[in-house]
Each structure stands twice: as structure tokens, then as C-alpha cells.
Amino acid sequence: MTRPRPRPATGVTADLVDPLRACFRDDEGWLEYGVVEHRLREVAPAVFARHVAEVGHSMFGSTGNSASKRIAHALRSLRSAGEVHHFIGPSTGRAWRGNPISHWSIDPSRPRTDVLSWARLRAQLGTSDAWTDADRAGLTSPGHPRS
Template sequence: MIITCPRCFSADDVLPPRRLPDRLLQYRCVNQEHGDHEWFTTHEAVQLPGEVQEGVTDELLEPLNRCVDAGDPFVEYGIVEHRLRRQFPDLFAAHVADQGHSMFGSRAYTASSVRFGVALGRLERMGELVSEYGPATGAWRYNGQVTYWARATPSDRSRRSWAEYCAELGRSSEWTDDDRLGLRTP
């Protein structure tokens, strides 16, 4: 579906939407003739009935890419997701509200397992990141093993686990009430 600006009635300068909690979408037109113009709408208002939403992970590529630092060893998936939540809280909350999260109980196809994981896989196929499987720790240990991510394969193949990262931060490696704070599930 093509979205047009309500001010200039053109789609040429409309940027991809920013997803906000409560299924809101924030659009911005950067047309130089009228200056920046922002408006809000709902996901349902811009989606045709029965339409499959394509490209749902597009908006996650750049933010997730910024959650793996140059010089990091392979970092456990939970670290990447924690950084996403800290650096892009509205985006994280919107995806959890749409798809759920394992911190609210066992459930298939959560934001973590589907959307965030798919976007990370796309970044790997684009040559931005590399991954390998390793042991799942802390709140993620129910998986048995998870992916570890880096910009480039560390020469010593070193890893930092979620449990180690949490110890460095002085927080529990299990889900806490603070982790659930401000989030809701579908």
C-alpha cells in the first residue's frame, strides 16, 4: 500500500513508518516545499483486510545492526536483544505488543524467535554480522542453544554469554519484573 502525505498529497518523500506501542504508526514526510510533516495512524488503517504484512523486519535491520559492537566477541542473543530494548525502547515494545515475548510465558513465534531472529539472519546474509551457535544461559537456557553474534569472527572465537553480561551489569540473568515493566503482549 502506498502512503501519501496529507499535506502535499505525494508519496515521494514519505519515510517508512516508525512503529510505536499500541499499534500506532508515525509517518513523516520530508518534502522540502512544505517542510517536515508528521502524522499518526493505526496499523489497521493502512493495511487492507487479509493483507499479509511484508517487510515487518525491515525496520529492525539498522537498529539491530547497531546492537552488535565492533570489537565484541561473539555475544549471546540475549545481549543483542537487551541492547535493542535499551537503545530503541519504542520499537522493541511495539514488536513485543504485536508478537509477544517468552518472558511472559512459553509461547511459539514470539518477537524474539521470529522477528528479531529473522532480522539478525538477514543482516548475516547481507554480510554485516556473523553468527554461531552456543550454549543458552540464564533466562534463555530453555532453548538449550542460541545464536551468538559478532561483526566479524573473533580471532580467538571468544564468547560473552548472557549470564556473564548480566553479572557485569549487576542484574539477574533471569526475567525480572523490571524486564516486564512497560511491555504488554497480544
């Protein structure tokens, strides 16, 4: 008998679930959390922008609630449904370097050394591993004007 899967995120994070599924590829290993956010912005720019506009993002400064927290909540819903897996490892982003951060994959058997890190992604893109004006472009955040 097949067990029904738990229903993924509802409410404010429901619109993140399908775009997050599209951020993962069968042929790759683990993604550092920032890479997941980067891909989400590519896959669903309007959804990403709406969440940033509603609750902010660390690229605009400190925030109690944030789009990142909503995205993490939706990822945890996918994890509960068995669709993604995670481990906690070191962050590579300039602002968080060395601090613990989540890493996500659809294949839990991949070695935890098989990681697309934020720093590696940014190097591939030819940009800094810190937030840039290009990262903020086109987004708004509570209390911050459109870039």
C-alpha cells in the first residue's frame, strides 16, 4: 500500500513549492541554500520579488522576518514530503562564511562533498560572493525604494 505524501506548504508559502521543485536537477549534488534562492529567483522572479517586497531580505539589511525564512519553510515542507533532503554545513557567502547553513538535494546518497556552493556559483557567474547592486535590482523591500 502506498502512503499518501504530506501536503506541502500552504498559506503564504504555497506559491513557493512548485518553483522550488524546479530548482533541483537529477544529475547534481547538494546546493548551498543561497544557490537555491538564486535559482528560485531565476525560475520564478515574480514570486521571489513578491516575497521580498512583503517581508524583506538580508540583501537590504537586517530583517526579523524575511523572504529567506519563507523559502526555508517551503523547503522544509518539501523535505517533510520526502521530495528534498538536507544537511547543515558551512556557508561560503562573504557575509556568512563558515557559519552553518542548509544544503539541499533531491538525491540524499550524493556525497556531502558534492556541493554547488554560493562562492562557486558566484565565481561561475563572474561576480562577487557579496550582495551586489545587480542582486538588488528590480526588487523592493519594506522600507527600501525600488533599485
